[in-house]
Amino acid sequence: xxxxxxxxxxxxxxxxxxxxxxxxxxxxxxxxxxxxxxxxxxxxxxxxxxxxxxxxxxxxxxxxxxxxxxxxxxxxxxxxxxxxxxxxxxxxxxxxxxxxxxxxxxxxxxxxxxxxxxxxxxxxxxxxxxxxxxxxxxxxxxxxxxxxxxxxxxxxxxxxxxxxxxxxxxxxxxxxxxxxxxxxxxxxxxxxxxxxxxxxxxxxxxxxxxxxxxxxxxxxxxxxxxxxxxxxxxxxxxxxxxxxxxxxxxxxxxxxxxxxxxxxxxxxxxxxxxxxxxxxxxxxxxxxxxxxxxxxxxxxxxxxxxxxxxxxxxxxxxxxxxxxxxxxxxxxxxxxxxxxxxxxxxxxxxxxxxxxxxxxxxxxxxxxxxxxxxxxxxxxxxxxxxxxxxxxxxxxxxxxxxxxxxxxxxxxxxxxxxxxxxxxxxxxxxxxxxxxxxxxxxxxxxxxxxxxxxxxxxxxxxxxxxxxxxxxxxxxxxxxxxxxxxxxxxxxxxxxxxxxxxxxxxxxxxxxxxxxxxxxxxxxxxxxxxxxxxxxxxxxxxxxxxxxxxxxxxxxxxxxxxxxxxxxxxxxxxxxxxxxxxxxxxxxxxxxxxxxxxxxxxxxxxxxxxxxxxxxxxxxxxxxxxxxxxxxxxxxxxxxxxxxxxxxxxxxxxxxxxxxxxxxxxxxxxxxxxxxxxxxxxxxxxxxxxxxxx
Numbered sequence: 001x002x003x004x005x006x007x008x009x010x011x012x013x014x015x016x017x018x019x020x021x022x023x024x025x026x027x028x029x030x031x032x033x034x035x036x037x038x039x040x041x042x043x044x045x046x047x048x049x050x051x052x053x054x055x056x057x058x059x060x061x062x063x064x065x066x067x068x069x070x071x072x073x074x075x076x077x078x079x080x081x082x083x084x085x086x087x088x089x090x091x092x093x094x095x096x097x098x099x100x101x102x103x104x105x106x107x108x109x110x111x112x113x114x115x116x117x118x119x120x121x122x123x124x125x126x127x128x129x130x131x132x133x134x135x136x137x138x139x140x141x142x143x144x145x146x147x148x149x150x151x152x153x154x155x156x157x158x159x160x161x162x163x164x165x166x167x168x169x170x171x172x173x174x175x176x177x178x179x180x181x182x183x184x185x186x187x188x189x190x191x192x193x194x195x196x197x198x199x200x201x202x203x204x205x206x207x208x209x210x211x212x213x214x215x216x217x218x219x220x221x222x223x224x225x226x227x228x229x230x231x232x233x234x235x236x237x238x239x240x241x242x243x244x245x246x247x248x249x250x251x252x253x254x255x256x257x258x259x260x261x262x263x264x265x266x267x268x269x270x271x272x273x274x275x276x277x278x279x280x281x282x283x284x285x286x287x288x289x290x291x292x293x294x295x296x297x298x299x300x301x302x303x304x305x306x307x308x309x310x311x312x313x314x315x316x317x318x319x320x321x322x323x324x325x326x327x328x329x330x331x332x333x334x335x336x337x338x339x340x341x342x343x344x345x346x347x348x349x350x351x352x353x354x355x356x357x358x359x360x361x362x363x364x365x366x367x368x369x370x371x372x373x374x375x376x377x378x379x380x381x382x383x384x385x386x387x388x389x390x391x392x393x394x395x396x397x398x399x400x401x402x403x404x405x406x407x408x409x410x411x412x413x414x415x416x417x418x419x420x421x422x423x424x425x426x427x428x429x430x431x432x433x434x435x436x437x438x439x440x441x442x443x444x445x446x447x448x449x450x451x452x453x454x455x456x457x458x459x460x461x462x463x464x465x466x467x468x469x470x471x472x473x474x475x476x477x478x479x480x481x482x483x484x485x486x487x488x489x490x491x492x493x494x495x496x497x498x499x500x501x502x503x504x505x506x507x508x509x510x511x512x513x514x515x516x517x518x519x520x521x522x523x524x525x526x527x528x529x530x531x532x533x534x535x536x537x538x539x540x541x542x543x544x545x546x547x548x549x550x551x552x553x554x555x556x557x558x559x560x561x562x563x564x565x566x567x568x569x570x571x572x573x574x575x576x577x578x579x580x581x582x583x584x585x586x587x588x589x590x591x592x593x594x595x596x597x598x599x600x601x602x603x604x605x606x607x608x609x610x611x612x613x614x615x616x617x618x619x620x621x622x623x624x625x626x627x628x629x630x631x632x633x634x635x636x637x638x639x640x641x642x643x644x645x646x647x648x649x650x651x652x653x654x655x656x657x658x659x660x661x662x663x664x665x666x667x668x669x670x671x672x673x674x675x676x677x678x679x680x681x682x683x684x685x686x687x688x689x690x691x692x693x694x
Contacts, residue, residue, distance in 0.1 A: 016366040020074035021134060022148030024067055025424060029156035030054055030191055031063035032416035033064035033180035035341065036469075040478035047469070054179070064416055065462045068126050072455045075133055079448030084136040087444050088430040091185040093368040097128055100361035101454075104324050109352040111323020112330050113536050115498035118464050120325025120353075123416055123460035127423040129451045134427030135434075136444075140385035142431050146392060147598070148422065150200055154221035155194025157621075160186060164231050175233040181415060187237025190229040191402035192421050195244040198222040198269060199395025202262045203388045219269060226273045233449060236402045236409045238277070240402040245270065248398035255377055257390035273533040303344045303409065305337040312336075313352045321355040327414075329538060332570035332631060338612045342414050346407035349414065366404070369426060373397075376433040389432050396429040468496035472505065503528050508544065514552045522552045539573045541567035556587045572608055574600060574621035581628050594632055600625035616663055618656045619680060623649040627686055633686020634689070646686040653683050 020642075021453035031053045042052035042059065052059040078084075104121050111117040139147055160178035167174040180186040200484050204211050252258050304432065313322070313334040322330035327349050328341045330496035351359040382390055403412070403422045412418040475488025489506035495501055507528030514522040525548055533541040546562035549555045563580035566573055584593035603609060604622050611645055612619075630645035656679075 007464060015141070017074040017078040018137065018144050020077075021072050021130070021137075024070050024130065025145065025421070026152040026155065027063075028067065028417045029152050029419045030159075030179050032060060032067065032183065032420065033156075033178070033189065033418075034058075034060060035181045035415070036060040037181075037341070041473050041480055041558060044474040044477050046469070052165065053613065058473070058577040059469070060416065061466045062463065064123060064126065065466040067416075067420065068122075068455060068458060068462055070456040071130050071133065072452065072459070075129070075137075075448060075452050075455065078133075078136070079445060079452065082140060083445050085444070086434070088135040088427075088434040089132060090368060090372045093365050096361055096365040096368060100365055101128060102359060103358045103361055105356065107320045107322075107324050107367055108219075108319065110320035110355075111326055113323060113326050113500065114327070115496065115500075115535070116325045117323040118461050122461045122465075122625055123419060125325070125454055125458040127419045129262065129455050130420060131423035131427035132447070132451055134424050137431040137435070137457050137572060138430065142385075142389075142428060143387050143489055144391070145424075146200065146396075146428060149193055149421070149546065150218060150221055153190060153225050154195055156186070156193075157190060159226040160228040160231060162226065169681045170615040173233070176228060176231045178228065180417070182408050183232035183419060184234045184237060185412060185415045187229050187234035188240075188403070188406040188410060188415075189418050189421060190225045191230075191237060191240045191406055192418070192425055193242055193243060194222055194225040194229065195248050195398035195402070196392070196395040197225060198245075198266075199248065199391045200396075201269075203391035204266055205386050205388065207386060213591055215265075218545075219265070222269060223272055223276070227276050230574075231276050234324060236406070240405045243405055244398035244402035246310075246398075247401040250392045251394035251397040252391060255390045255393065255396065257388065273694045283435055291556050302337055302340075302613050305611055306335075306340055306344050307348060309336040309350045310333050310343045310352055314348065315354070317355065319355045319357065321351070321353045321358070324350075324353045324358075327353055327411075332539060332566070332572070335570075335572060335608075337608055338572070340613060342411035346411045346413045349411050351356065366426075373429055373433045376435060379435045380433045381435060387468060387690070393429065393432045395426055396432065399425045409512050419498075441620050464495050467500060468492045468499055471495060472502055475505070479509070484513070498535060500532045500538070500541075502539055502545075503532035503535060507532055511544065511548050511549040511552070514548070519552065522548065526553065537569055539570035540578060541572070542569065543576045543579070546576075546583070550579075551585055552658045556583055562585070564642060574603065574619065574625075576623035578621050578628070581625070581675035585628065585631070589633070593628065597625040597628045597632075601629075617669070618652055620652060623652040623656075623679075623682060623686075626652070627682055630686070630689060643690060646689045649686045650683065650690070653679060655687070 007287060034056075036058070037355065040056065040058070042048040042574045043057060049059055049062060053063055062493065089097075101121075101124065104124055108114050108117045136143060156175070156178055160176040163178060164174055164176050166458035176186065177183055178186045180189065197218055201215045203627075204215045204218065208214065226241065229237055309331065313331055316334065317330075327343055328353075331343070332339070343352065349361055350362060354494060363517070377393070380389070380393070382388060382579035382674075384392065400422075403418075406412050413422065471488055471492035475485040475492065478485035478488060486509060488507070489502055489509060492502045493499070493506065507525050510521040510528060514520075514525055529541055529545040529548065533545065542565045544568065546559040548559075549562055558581065560583055563576050563583065566576045567580070570576070577596050581593045581596040583601075584590075584596065600622060603624075606621075609619065609622075619634040626645045626649035630642040630649065633639075633642035
């Protein structure tokens with residue numbers, strides 16, 4: 001009786017670890033689908049943080065910390081109570097995965113932002129450890145986690161469809177974001193969940209209670225995910241969804257799991273998906289017409305030119321890259337076209353951030369795992385508990401194929417939700433391909449210990465990141481209420497002294513105080529901005545430092561030096577050029593000022609300006625260059641030339657005003673009041689100059 005009782009207790013404890021892993025898959029798309037790129041602060045309370053986790057995405061560090069904690073508890077609980085017998089991961093793949101993580105970590109030595117590299121490395125640690133933990137599921141535990149993946153995808157799709165219903169009246173071709181950073185990443189995530197959800201509908205055993213209801217619910221979930229994917233308007237997302245279905249069908253033929261009922265269900269789903277695309281997916285159908293393809297040719301062109309710039313970056317940093325997670329920081333100096341946060345290709349991005357060896361280790365890991373799965377498929381168990389595992393494996397194979405293809409045109413693995421889900425799918429594929437005869441008599445406790453140690457290495461990094469983010473959020477919240485919170489930013493720096501964003505925020509606070517009249521803060525602002533630029537070398541930091549030197553400290557020479565340092569980091573920083581030209585004018589160096597303005601016009605005529613991510617919105621900084629050249633022309637007594645240049649500046653400003661009034665996308669990109677005042681002052685200057693020359 002005691003042995004039986006202990007066995008039941010152990011089974012419950014193992015089930016707990018499986019439920020925790022299922023919770024991770026449900027939560028991942030809801031709380032980790034965004035980049036941590038700022039945004040409005042949230043109320044510094046438990047309610048405010050929880051609300052932000054599921055809405056704004058500004059609490060990404062808190063979300064990832066929670067995911068890590070769930071993973072660590074599940075791993076330790078299972079490793080102590082009842083570890084799996086045998087390991088689903090081939091030894092060769094395990095070695096390559098270790099080499100991948102080691103190389104990603106080693107990239108910190110070449111990193112342009114070491115703290116950011118450590119944080120990004122911790123994300124990969126969580127993903128790889130979770131992949132291994134998912135691979136240890138057996139029988140019904142595997143099915144439970146697969147259902148959790150389907151639930152997560154359905155919830156993400158429901159949020160997206162609700163968003164579309166709320167916005168479609170105002171914007172007919174609205175592209176849904178859902179809980180993700182942009183529509184393309186939502187599409188990438190749904191490509192991972194849709195084929196798995198459909199596989200549940202195909203594999204539900206008739207012997208289960210309510211089997212028919214489960215099939216209908218799974219089919220509905222797969223259809224809802226397909227509809228949401230189409231509403232993203234992501235063309236390559238739709239192509240990858242089709243690819244996932246093709247691979248799924250081929251895999252089912254390979255493992256002989258087709259039946260008449262499954263074929264009818266699969267065909268019916270495909271037919272409904274096509275009808276959904278024709279009748280409801282306006283964002284996608286409008287983007288695949290000939291007119292739309294011509295109007296949006298910039299999208300493909302922008303990607304291609306971004307890849308060319310990324311290749312330049314990879315060639316300049318072939319071994320260790322610029323540091324994992326530093327693409328946005330390091331890329332501008334190699335860019336051929338405009339600003340982008342990501343490379344639009346995960347494989348290229350990894351090679352630039354961590355070096356070509358990191359990419360080789362990644363491809364080697366995935367290739368070794370794929371070969372192991374293919375070899376096992378014929379001998380793998382046909383059952384996962386009461387479920388037929390063959391269609392489930394086919395759905396997972398389709399998801400993996402779609403995920404690998406998606407990362408050829410987008411950096412999905414830079415989004416934590418996509419990164420975690422992809423590796424979870426890989427782990428589940430290994431779990432379902434594991435043959436019972438491969439089990440060893442000795443539990444794999446050492447592997448549990450090794451992965452627990454790996455997560456413990458990431459835990460302090462993510463804990464400090466979370467504490468710093470919470471402190472900075474409180475300070476930003478107070479600032480939004482009109483209360484300068486110097487102590488809040490200092491508290492954030494005590495948690496994260498290596499975080500360049502906190503240094504920048506505190507420096508800008510002091511800068512604002514100095515501009516408001518408290519000149520005693522000016523030197524503190526300069527010190528913090530310089531330190532931020534050393535820790536996190538960004539063009540905008542040197543830009544602010546240049547403005548501080550010129551407008552507050554009255555040192556135009558240092559201002560010019562700061563602007564030039566900014567241009568070293570981003571040679572196409574138009575706003576920096578405009579301020580540099582203006583400062584050179586004020587310093588009496590008219591020849592250098594003209595050279596800067598001419599350089600801006602050269603950029604306007606180059607591919608940098610011709611191919612942009614959002615070409616509908618004009619680049620107003622060119623107006624400053626035309627106005628500056630007009631001033632120089634008047635100084636040389638060339639009134640006709642000055643008139644033409646002023647007219648061109650006004651044309652740019654008028655176009656910008658029209659777009660801001662009529663384009664919803666432009667309206668969503670708000671401008672600081674100071675920026676609006678500068679543009680209005682420029683408009684008045686040009687209008688006055690034209691009036692005087694008549």
